[in-house]
Amino acid sequence: MKKEYKIEIHSIVRFIVAMIVILVSSTFLILDNLPKPNSEIISVIQFFAVFAISFYLAYEVGKGKAKVVFTKEGIQHIWQRRFFLSWEKNYTIPWNLVDNYVFQEDRTFDSFIINLTK
Secondary structure: OOEEEEEEEEOHHHHHHHHHHHHHHHHHHHHHHOOOOOOHHHHHHHHHHHHHHHHHHHHHHOEEEEEEEEOOOEEEEEEEEOOOOOOOOOEEEEHHHEEEEEEEOOOOOOEEEEEEOO
8 A cells, every 4th residue: 555646836935035036136137247238129138038037946946846655654745855945844644643535636736635633
């Protein structure tokens, strides 16, 4: 009895904070260190390049990966990739604390619902 589910977790708060920090800091670095372009088209291209890079980096900062494993001992939550500056720990929920659980699979959003005993 060993089932594994791989989960990709996205934190919108971490994404927004990282996006703002990266976008503002990279804009200041570009304004201070690069010469001003003569053309507006180059300025727009430069902005979209900075925005795309900031979006990608913020997306990676706001993403975590975990694995949920059902073993004989219980349900294990194992972080494969924690969020940036995060100290969440792996944990196990023993079966004597689990009343029941359901894995609901959907096209865009899968979820675990675990009911614990009192």
